[in-house]
Amino acid sequence: xxFLFKYIDDLIGKGFEWYVLMELIGYQCAVQLSMALPLSMLxxxxxxxxxLGESYELVAIKAAGYSxxxxxxxLIFFVTFFAAGxxxxxxxxxxxxxxxxxxxxxxxxxxxxxxxxxxxxFNSTIPGYSIRAKSKNxxxxxxxxxxxxxxxxxxxxxxxxxxKEGFMxxxxxxxxxxxxxxxxxxxxxxxxxNAKRYDPRQQFTRFRFxxxxxxxxxxxxxxxxxxxxFFKTHHSMLNLRxxxxxxxxxxxxxxxxxxxxFLEAKNYVTYLSPYYHxxxxxxxxxxxxxxxxxxxxxKEQRRMLISNALGQAQQMNNVFExxxxxxxxxxxxxxxxxxxxxxxxxxxxxxxxxxxxxAPLGAIIRKGGLGLPVVVAIIFFLIYHIISTxxxxxxxxxSLDPIFGMWMAIIVLSxxxxxxxxxxxxxxxxxxxxxxxxxxxxxxxWIKSRFRRRLSQ
Numbered sequence: 001x002x003f004l005f006k007y008i009d010d011l012i013g014k015g016f017e018w019y020v021l022m023e024l025i026g027y028q029c030a031v032q033l034s035m036a037l038p039l040s041m042l043x044x045x046x047x048x049x050x051x052l053g054e055s056y057e058l059v060a061i062k063a064a065g066y067s068x069x070x071x072x073x074x075l076i077f078f079v080t081f082f083a084a085g086x087x088x089x090x091x092x093x094x095x096x097x098x099x100x101x102x103x104x105x106x107x108x109x110x111x112x113x114x115x116x117x118x119x120x121x122f123n124s125t126i127p128g129y130s131i132r133a134k135s136k137n138x139x140x141x142x143x144x145x146x147x148x149x150x151x152x153x154x155x156x157x158x159x160x161x162x163x164k165e166g167f168m169x170x171x172x173x174x175x176x177x178x179x180x181x182x183x184x185x186x187x188x189x190x191x192x193x194n195a196k197r198y199d200p201r202q203q204f205t206r207f208r209f210x211x212x213x214x215x216x217x218x219x220x221x222x223x224x225x226x227x228x229x230f231f232k233t234h235h236s237m238l239n240l241r242x243x244x245x246x247x248x249x250x251x252x253x254x255x256x257x258x259x260x261x262f263l264e265a266k267n268y269v270t271y272l273s274p275y276y277h278x279x280x281x282x283x284x285x286x287x288x289x290x291x292x293x294x295x296x297x298x299k300e301q302r303r304m305l306i307s308n309a310l311g312q313a314q315q316m317n318n319v320f321e322x323x324x325x326x327x328x329x330x331x332x333x334x335x336x337x338x339x340x341x342x343x344x345x346x347x348x349x350x351x352x353x354x355x356x357x358x359a360p361l362g363a364i365i366r367k368g369g370l371g372l373p374v375v376v377a378i379i380f381f382l383i384y385h386i387i388s389t390x391x392x393x394x395x396x397x398x399s400l401d402p403i404f405g406m407w408m409a410i411i412v413l414s415x416x417x418x419x420x421x422x423x424x425x426x427x428x429x430x431x432x433x434x435x436x437x438x439x440x441x442x443x444x445x446w447i448k449s450r451f452r453r454r455l456s457q
Contacts, residue, residue: 003028010109024108027101034094034347037086038384041079042354043377049362050373058363068425072359079355087348091239099237103228117143126177126216128152133166141168146181148214161186161214171215179214235336240344247337254330257323264319268312335402339395342406346388353410354384356417360424384409 003025004011011021052058061071117123122132129152134145143166150159163184170177186207231237238246297305357380365372388409395405404411 003032007105007109016108020104020108024101024104027097027104030097031094031101034090035385037347038350038354039377039381041082041351042358042381043374045075045355045358046362046365046373046377047369049359050365050367051362051369053363053366058366068360068363069421075355075359079352083348083351086351087344090344090347095237095239095242098234099228099231102231102234102237103226106231107226129216142166143168143179146184158189159187175217177216179216180211181209181214182211184209184212235333235340238337238340240341243337243341247334247341250330250333250337254327254334257327257330261319261323261327264323265316268315268319331398335396335398338402339392339406342402346406346410349410350384350388353413353417354381357413357420360417360420363424364420384413387412 011024049058052061058068058071062068117131117133117136119133119135122130124130128150130149132147133143136143144164146161146163146166148161148163150161161181161184163181165182167180168177169180186209188205188207189203233246235243235246293302293305358377361376361380362373365376367373388406391400391405391408394400395402400408
């Protein structure tokens, strides 16, 4: 639904066939699996162990001498294979899906909306023409009192066509729109090329017709599929092997730019110049000073020294400003490649992590069905999703290392998974309100006794 709401303006009113929309939605469903897999793992584990706890089957398993950890061993193996499958999906299938969806979405967004004439309003969607009809019939195929401006030559008033009636139809190949016009007149004003001033002897032509045809090229309204090879270098459309190759190539370019910046900037720093060290045959001793400019530089040379320093600083600043766009572009590419590299692994690990949270949580709350387990699953998944989204955004901005940005949610929630696993294996009633009530009453009694003791003293 978020995808449809985001691109609704690009999909409505363009005359797409149903299979184009279904293909686009199908690709988006495959992309959304990266979010659906961890959530499904969390919800299914909570519901499964909640049902086992609610029907006292976990009690029977423990009474038979099997610990909860041993009873979960088959599921752990299954979830491990599930996580391995999600890794293969993110490495081999997801890049292809992103490529297919990205190229199709590009063509969909660049396609113009269908040609539509509204009564009394000029339509300029056809390149080179402006068309207005005073009214039209119910089907919209017959237009009345037409006015057509042909401004392909650059001036909209040079060529004007008026007609009382026009009938629209498409050509056999749908590449052209044919407009059959009746009872009209066409005004043409021909001006010499490169004429910079008004010429009173220029030619003016007027054609009257009973019936004629005007053909309009509708190529701009046809959806053309772009070659997918133009999108293959995007970071989200690469697998691990390709990411490694592109990362190495990008790193070489980045190092080359850094080296060129250093070589250009050091020419404006006297100390880094080789001529400076050649001129200094022996080191010059420097005494302690409070202000180098006033203590060492003669007064008549201070203004020149400051001017030279400002000039060198300005020249270095110009070098940095000139190189900054290229350097920044390669840095952003490097960050995106590293983010996508770690994303391949975080999907699989997140499935394991959310199972490690959901299974003991279901054993603790001991509620099955679609009630409390769904609420708890949504809460924990939102926590995971918010942390991962914020940290990934910080990594894209460069304020956080891509490794920490992509693994932050797993790092934060791993202690929670270990804590819940410990509580479930020790039969802790973590969500038992009565136990918390008793502890609060005990703490309140201790506070009251301390307060009375102080009053008696």
